[in-house]
Amino acid sequence: MSSNKTNSDDLIFKNLFYGSFWVLIFAPLIVALMQYFFVGYIVDFNDPDSWEDIVKTYNFPIELTKILGGITAMLGLLYRSRQTSTQILKSQQQLDLSIRAEEIKRDEFQLELVKSGFEDVFDTLKDKNNSRVKWIKAAKILLHTLEIEKHIKTDIGIKDYKFYKERLRIQLYEALQLETSPGVFQSLPAQFFYGVENWQDADLTLEQAAIQAHPVSDVQCEDINKILPDPIVTALLPESVTTIFDFLEGYDPEMNELLSEVEYRDGDYMSAHGFKQGPAKYIHHRRKFKVLNGEIHVRDNNN
Structure with missing residues (x-):
């Protein structure tokens, strides 16, 4: 123009x-x-x-x-x-x-690094392992990948970066919790982070897990003909745990705003067909009724 x-x-x-x-x-x-x-x-x-x-x-x-x-x-x-x-x-x-x-060309290269870094983090932790080495690796990769954000300049590049970041957060949120029943999750027990193999044992106390994670080292004499083993410590490095869970706890307000912009409307469930029948009836029922003290009540206009 x-x-x-x-x-x-x-x-x-x-x-x-x-x-x-x-x-x-x-x-x-x-x-x-x-x-x-x-x-x-x-x-x-x-x-x-x-x-x-x-x-x-x-x-x-x-x-x-x-x-x-x-x-x-x-x-x-x-x-x-x-x-x-x-x-x-x-x-x-x-x-x-x-x-x-x-x-744009530089951002595309940076986004490839971001995508690869976030995928490495998820692949390292998705099996709920409590390996000290793997958690340190994942935390370092995550921190380095998050640093790339400051080098992305274009609007579309920033938008793509936030998408990859939010996707990893959702993936880790599901991977680093216990699914007690379908769709119901709870936190990993504290014993998990001591890196012991039997962390799911219901009778295992934190004190017992801590002792297992820091076994007594045998005193050995220096021998030029032998390689002395390093002390075995299985407890996860607190900094690595903090890095991962701080990342999970944080959220991008813009991502939440995307959902808030969706119009929450009460559709005509009577005319819904096929795959829309269930969602339409749920939305209608959710808009009309509420649960209070274990009983169903009709919602008023202000609630």
Whole structure:
């Protein structure tokens, strides 16, 4: 729209300039010829002494030429100035397009890293393992991947990043909980994070899990012919646990706003067919009734 207006304005100045130029050429000439036709007898071109009266006699066309010349020169400068401005604007637009194309290309590369990083985090933890090494690995990858956000510049890139981030949060939310019954989840027990294999044992106390996670190391003498084993610690690094669950706890308000924008309407369940029958009846019932103290009550308009 702006480009079309600029081109239209340039065309107007161009027409004004060329129109003024031709007026400059012909208008004084026509006026001078008309004046010569009517009062040309005043000046005798054969008498050199009368030539000094030419300026006085033809003063009007001469002054008209000066005025039109000034106007034409001004319009020419304006036209040239607008041409220069238009060229600068087009150059800036091309530069902006080039920069944006480079940003999009760079964001695509960054998003590939984000996608790969988030997938690695999920693949590492999706089997509910309580390996100290794997949790440290997942936490480090997650932190590095989250840092990529600051390098994403385009709006579409930021939107895609938030999508990948929210998807990982949902995946980990399901993976790092116990499904006690279909659709019902509860937190992993504290014993899980001590890294012991029998963390699901109902009789295992936290004290017992802590002792198992930090076994007593045998004192061994240094022997050049043997490699001494490192102390075995299975308890998860608290920083790695904090990293993962802080990520789960956080949420993006914009993602919640996406659902809040959905119109929660009471459809005509009587006319619903096929796969829409159940949802339509549920929405109708949910809008009409509420449960209070284990009893069904009809909702009022304000509740």
